[in-house]
Amino acid sequence: MVVCRMTLMVCKKKRSEIEKKTKWWKLKKEECCEEFRQKLRQALGGQVVLPDDWETTAEVIRETGRKVLGVSSGRRKEDKETWWWNEEVQDSIQRKRLAKKKWDMDRTEENRQEYKELQRRVKREVSKAKQKAYDELYTRLDTREGEKDLYRLARQRDRDGKDVQQVRVIKDRDGRVLTSEESVQRRWKEYFEELMNEENEREKRVEGVNSVEQKVDKIRKDEVRKALKRMKSGKAVGPDDIPVEVWKCLGEAAVEFLASLFNRVLESERMPEEWRRSVLVLIFKNKGDVQSCSNYRGIKLMSHTMKLWERVVEARLRKVVEICEQQYGFMPRKSTTDAIFALRILMEKYRDGQRELHCVFVDLEKAYDRVPREELWYCMRKSGVAEKYVRVVQDMYERSRTVVKCAVGQTEEFNVEVGLHQGSALSPFLFAIVMDQLSEEVRQESPWTMMFADDIVICSESREQVEENLERWRFALERRGMKVSRSKTKYMCVNEREGSGTVRLQGEEVKKVQEFKYLGSTVQSNGECGKEVKKRVQAGWNGWRKVSGVLCDQKISARIKGKVYRTVVRPAMLYGLETVSLRKRQESELEVAELKMLRFSLGVTRLDRIRNEYIRGTAHVGRLGDKVREARLRWFGHVQRRESEYIGRRMLDMKLPGRRQEEGQRGGTVPLDWATEVVVPLFKKGDRRVYSNYRGITLLSLPGESPTGSWEFAQPVHMCFVDLEKAFDHVPRGILWEVLWEYGVRGPLLRAVRSLYDWSRSLVHIASYDVVLLAPSSQDLQHALGRFVTECEAAGMRVSISKSEAMVLDRKKVACTLQVGGELLHQVEEFKYLGVLFTSEGRMDREIDRQIGAAAAVMRSMYRSVVVKKELSRKAKFSIYQSIYVPTLTYGHELWVMPERIRSRIQVAEMSFLRRVVGRSLRDRVRNSVTREELGVEPLLLHIERGQLSWLGHLFWMPPRRLPGEVFQACPTGKRPWGRPRTRWRDYVSRLTWERLGIPPEERLGRRV
Structure with a gap:
């Protein structure tokens, strides 16, 4: 048995440091901005004008910003939520800690009780401090100034809800997972260095192009101001650590300095070396393996001042270079919606005509990153760009260097020799110039060819033709270093017939799809959505x-x-x-x-x-x-x-x-x-x-054929609403007696009428002077109007040209040129005749909405004096409701056609008044039927339907040759246009008769006494 004794020491984990940043965001506050300007002026020795040297000016600005605005701590934010912390809480926690230490030293009951009491007190103070801080936060968010913090708070809470902010491990080219910081950094550098320095195979250009040698104007201050205005604030700063907010804060002094700086760069064709550096940040594409480098997009954080310079150059290039109409990306007055709309309507036309349409969606591999620089210079010269600007753009890409910023730190710096800058203000337009020149010989007019930057769609009526066009595009692009992706290029056939086949690209089948996501919008081959x-x-x-x-x-x-x-x-x-x-x-x-x-x-x-x-x-x-x-x-x-x-x-x-x-x-x-x-x-x-x-x-x-007949059968009705000047006051008495004589008013009755006017100061009393003329054509209406004007003038009356108006009831907008005395009458689209609004569309929706609005106005005028006045009884309010509100709302209701939307609006307007009468609101959640039962009111829709059926009966019992009855029984001839027919009043009341009275429509409409 082996025995050993050892001492183990746990290494303290080193706290990860992040880059210290100047708090430039404080420049949004006017007091900070003013202090920054003053300190900068002091740092420059009291001078108002910035130094001409970029390095000196940049260093002074950075140093002043650090002193005035401060810098971040360089430590990662802890997971603990302590933003509501204050000094009182800090003191209480410190006292609790001392009491804990005292209890640990001397385990007496007195020390324990003291610690427990302080512990309870700290909890209460923490809870009060947190509640107070949250109350202030929500109060501020509910104001106009605090609404700006909403989105920052939403982003912060979204980040806090994620377990992992960034992936710290990555796979190498063989699929092995790398865990150490050094290996991860090397892998990121290896991937992007290969991506941004290797060109696709291409043919070397033999032919040359003549350069445009011409003198260019100096950069003006207004150009700098426009470029500065287009720059957005709050963006991530580049390696030089000078954001655009600095130049906006300095105002006119910055404009003068930048204009002078840009002119020196334009003249020398050399920009500051500091602008050549960039930081590449990683953006996950939200698809594929999160540990694969190819599923990340690299965006360069560049100097904001360089972006200003790029915007000035871009504005000048756009005035010189004309891009083809097929390019929709980053072009003025064009957007993704234009291209999506054109493609959808094209597919719709071919689908409706039951004809095939073949579409190929072309994708380019690493389009921005693989643009050969030599091709870029060639395309710029061929587009007519002055050689001065070509050399300026070449200087922007010369000796450019970048580092990759990943979760484990920054990689070593490496050069970028191929492609355009991702994140540059000038790159989109430069790419459009390249695509415009490379596709000059192969593109067709829109919509058969449409481009949005590197997203290309090719359309044709035949599969063979679209396959040929695709091959021409492939040859034109790949011979110049742009490679067509075989895996991402898709083929779609609209209104496909059986056995239509597929498309091939260099012998390989292009994947055929039934749907494709084009510019963020999914299009389907069957026309559905x-x-x-x-x-x-x-x-x-x-x-x-x-x-x-x-x-x-x-x-x-x-x-x-x-x-x-x-x-x-x-x-x-x-x-x-x-x-x-x-x-x-x-x-x-x-x-x-x-x-x-x-x-x-x-x-x-x-x-x-x-x-x-x-x-x-x-x-x-x-x-x-x-x-x-x-x-x-x-x-x-x-x-x-x-x-x-x-x-x-x-x-x-x-x-x-x-x-x-x-x-x-x-x-x-x-x-x-x-x-x-x-x-x-x-x-x-x-x-x-x-x-x-x-x-x-x-x-x-509507179809383009000339319509004939009434509205229902696409036939126009020409109308003229004639107004007589001072009609009541200008009727001669002699004409009046002659008219009465012709109508059979004679003897004592005529003398009685004349006696009414013997002592009257006015000339005549007439029931109405509203005149409307109708005719099937403009010529017939002009003839009738001429006869009417002649008769009126002969009788001593005159037609008012300023108040008489013409209108055409038609599905299409038709001109109606009526003249009175050589002067043209004004043509209108709507006219209020006898209190009812008539429109050229022939619909009553606008009139019904107008009546509802008039009733709402009546309710508002009586709101405080009647509707919500507690001293008035419900009976009095109901009487006012029946005598004022209902007649205003239902004027002319006998001829209404009420679909569900109108019925719902009428019911809403009715209940809006009744609820206020009983002192309720929608929040009380009381049914409408209960409110009506309390007031003893029948539904307003029932009242309207009763009036409509009454008017229908009036039409049936009307004596022959009366105009309303003759018009109701008339049946125009013709053919209805395509589409769903409009509901006629005749059909509406016949259905109403069946639903309410149980009488079949054909029986009711066929009766005539």
Whole structure:
């Protein structure tokens, strides 16, 4: 047996240090900014102008920032939550520690009681301090100034909820896990050094290009100001430790210094050496193995001052270089939505025409990191860039060095010889120049070729043609050092027929897919959008989880939670949906997810039986379906306002031969059409906020044939509302007696009428002077108007040109040029005739909404004096309700057509008044039927339906040749347009007759006495 004695010493774990940083964020406070300017001026010896030398100026700024603003401790933040700590708590804890030591030294009951008492006191003080700090925090968050801290608090709580912030181990190229800090750092350096210094195989250019030698202007101060304004604050600082906030703080002095500095760089073509260094930070792509280096994207943290210089150069290059229309990435007035919309509408056109469309989505391997520098200089010269700017850009990439910042520290510095800077302000435009020149001979016009930076989509009507185009693209790109990824390039066929085959690339089959995520939006080959809706729901939940630390905090008000939801979660759910045709089921799926998030945020469940409207109202969040419709109509307005050459308008106007698929063909229902099946029905459901856009939508959605007939059969009705000037006052007495004589008023009766006017100061008393003329065409209406004007002038009356207006009842916007005395009458889209609003669309929704609004105005005017006045009895209030509120709300209700939306709005308006009469609110959760029973009021909808059936009976019993009855029995001829027909009043009341009276519609409508 072997026996040994040893002494073991546990090594204390060394606390990891982080880089000390200057607290530049304090410059957001005006007092800190002013102090920084004063101290900097003192450091420069009282000078207002900064020194011309960059090294001197940079060192003075850094030193002043450290003295004035302070630096971080360089230690990692502990997991303990001590931000609410104060001096009182610190003193109490110190006394408790001393009492504990005293008790440990002398174990007496007196010392124990003293320690226990101090322990209880410390707990109370800690609890009070924490509660006070949280109360102040939530009070500040509920103010406009504190709302800015919401997102910082949400990010902090999201980080605190993660077990591991960064992966400290990584795999080498053979798949072995590296654990030591040195090996991990070497692996990161090895991976990025290989990535950024190895070019793909390419052909050396034999041909040259003539350089553009021309004199360039000096950098002006206004260019620096614009570039400085475009720079965002709060971004991670580069190796030089001078953020853009410094230059914004220094104001005009900084502008003068930067303009002088940039001019020296432009003249010498040499920028400061400090700008050549960068720090590469790792961003996980959220897919694949977290320990694999290839699943991380490296973003360079560069000098902010260099980014300013890049923005100045970029602004000048954009004025010289014209990029092709097929490029949508980082171009003015273009975005991802343009490309997504163009692709979806193109696929929709071919699907409706039952024709095949073949699409190939091309992906480039490490596109930014593998751009050959020689190709970049060549493409810039070929694009007409002045040689001076080419040499300036070359200087930006010359001797560039970087380090990789990982979880275990920074790697050694290495050179970067290939590719563009990831994170540079100039790189996106330089990449667009390269792609523009390399694809000059192979690209087709949009939408057959569309590019968003390195995301390329190629479309064609035949598989052979798209395969040929793909091969041409591959040859054009790979011969110049850009490699097409075989594994990520995908092929999709829209409206595919059996045996259409697949596409090959250099003999290899390109993977065929039924769906593809293009620019963040999922497109499907069958034209549906179910997968995209599910992706949007998932994106919404991902965003919700990131801010759940704020949304699930019950001490934060519902208003603040609603704002966080609207600014973080909802944009993720709405991305790209303005280009999608949603069915009711898919819209419901989005709203279900939204309400689930809101219930979680407000701390309620479905078992609480709280209505969705109350949940949305509490959080100040509108319906997601309404927001989708608003976004779609807003996008439609954007498309219609653009020029005719715009890709969106060209796609909407595109006509393809072929017959639209009918329901039931090839199984299933027909996918929705963005133009005709979505935009118009959206508005038929009554979104008041976008009502004025309806006419533009009908121009898009209706067929181009000339309509003839009434509205139902796409036939226009031309209308003229004539106003007579001073009609009551300008009727001659002689004309009046002659008219009465012709109508049979003679003898004593005529003398009696004349006696009424003998002593009257006015000329005449007439019941009405509102005149409306109708005709099937503009020419017939002009003829009738001319005859009417002639007769009025002969009678001594004159038509008011300023108040008379024309309107056309038609599905399309049709001009109606009526003239009176050589002057053109104003054409309107709506007119209030006898208190009822008539619109050119022929719908009553606007009129019903207007009546509801008028009733609401009446309620507001009587709110304090009648509705909530406790001295008035319920009987008196009910009398006012019946005599004022109901007639205002239901004026003209006999001719209303009430779908579910209108019925719901009328019921809401009715109960809004009645609840206030009995002193209740929605929170009391009392049923409407109970409130009506207490007041003895019948439902207002029943009153309206009774009036409509009464008017229907009046029409049936009306003597022959009376205008209302003749119009009701008239049946225009023609053919109805495509789509769902509008509900007519005749059909509505016939259904109402059957439901309320039990009389078959054909029997009731066929009776006529």
